[in-house]
Amino acid sequence: MTVITRFAPSPTGTLHVGNIRTALHNWMFARGQDGRFLLRVDDTDGERSEERFVEAIRADLAWLGLVPDGEERQSARFDRYEARFAELKAAGRVYPAYESAQELDLKRKVLLGRGLPPVYDRAALALADADKAKFEAEGIRPHWRFRLDHDAMIEWDDLVRGPQRFDPKTMSDPVVRRADGSWLYLLPSVIDDVDMAVSHVVRGEDHVSNTATQLQMFAALGAAAPRFAHEALLTGAEGKLSKRLGSLGIAHFRELGIEPQALIALLARLGTSDPVEPLVDVAPLVASFDFARFGRAPARFDEEELAQLNARIVHQLGFDAVRDRLPAGMGPAGWEAIRPNLSTVAEAADWWQVVEGPVAATIPEEDRAFLALAAGIAEGIDWSDPWPELTGALKAATGRKGRALFLPLRLALTGREHGPDMAALLPLIGKENALARLGSA
C-alpha cells in the first residue's frame, strides 16, 4: 500500500501553529513511509475562501520546506461531488430536510431543556412526497442530510487514540449540503479521500466525531476507509486552549527571527514521548516519527521554548544557509565567530557593526595604562593568531590574569563586556582597527 496523506486547510485565513503542526505531521509521516503528501485546498465555501490565502498557505509550506507532491482544489471538483451525491440520493443515503435554522434551534433547546442530547429527530425522513411538494411549492428549498445507518456500530482503531466506538443512534444525521446547493466540508472530504486514495487522515482531535459520520460515508460510497490519527490539540504556555495560538502564524515567527528548522524541531516532537531536540536536519525527526509516541493529553506550545530552541539551531547553521541574510562583507569566518552569540540570524548585523566599528567604550581610569601597553604590544606581534599572542605578552608584562586581563581588552576592542570569543573576533577586527581602538582607549 502506498501511503498518501493530505493536508486540507480551508483558505479562509493564514495557517496558525496548530495547522502548521498538522501539515508537518502529514508531511513527516508520508516522507517516512516513502509515500505522497498532498495539499488539498478546502475551498468549497466560495464566500469565505480567498485566493490570497491559498497563496499564503503555499508560501508558508514552502518556507517550512514541506513541499506537496500534488495539489488538489475542492472548488474544481463540484461535478464530481454532484455525481456521487446523486448516487447517495438514489440509494436513499441522503435526504432533503426543510426545517429552518430557527426551527432546528428550537428543537435542540427543547431536547436540552428535557436533559436529552440534542440529536436531530429525523422528522424530514418521515415526510411524504406530498409534504415535500408542498414545501417546494412554497419556494422552500431543502438542505440535505446524510442518513446514518443506525444498525451499524461505528468503530475504528485510531493511530493515536486507540479503539474508538460511536453509536450512530446517538448522533444527528449530518447536514452535507445547504439549501443553496453549496457543500459542507464532510462529504466532499470523503469523496476526495476516496478519489485521491488517501491512506491516512491525520488531523486534530476536534474532528473525531466528524470521523464517526465520515466512516459511514466511506461505506455508503462503497469505499474502504483510510486509517485515522487524531492528535491532541495544542494549548498555550499557560496550559489552556488559547486564542493567541490561533493567531500565531509564519509571519509572526519570521518577524521574531525563528528559523523553519526550529519550528519543525519543536512541532515534530511536541506532544510525543520523544524529547524536543535542536535538530537542524529533518531526517532524524522523520525517522523517529511514530503515531504510537503521541500522548492523549494536550501539548503545550511555549514561545519561550521555541525561542531557546531557535538559538540552538542558529548556532549550528552553516554560512551557506544564512549568507543572504548577513550584512555585506561578513564572510564564513565572521559568521562562525559570531554565531554562538546569536538568538536570531538578524542579530548578526549588530555584531558585525562591532567588528567594523566604530565602537565606543568607557574605560575605567585604572585600565588606561594597561591598554596603552596593549596597543604597543599589538603593534609588534604576529597577527596570524593575535589574541593568544597579545594576552600572553600582556600577562607576562603586567602579571594580570583572568577578568582583569581580558575584560579591559574586550571593552576597548568591542565596546561591550560580553560577546563572541575574542580569539575569533580579533582577527576580524584586524590590526589597524584594533590598534586604533586600543590606542584611543
Ligand code: GLU
Ligand atoms: N478543511 C478541514 C479543516 O481545516 C479539513 C479537515 C480534514 O483534515 O479532513 O478542518
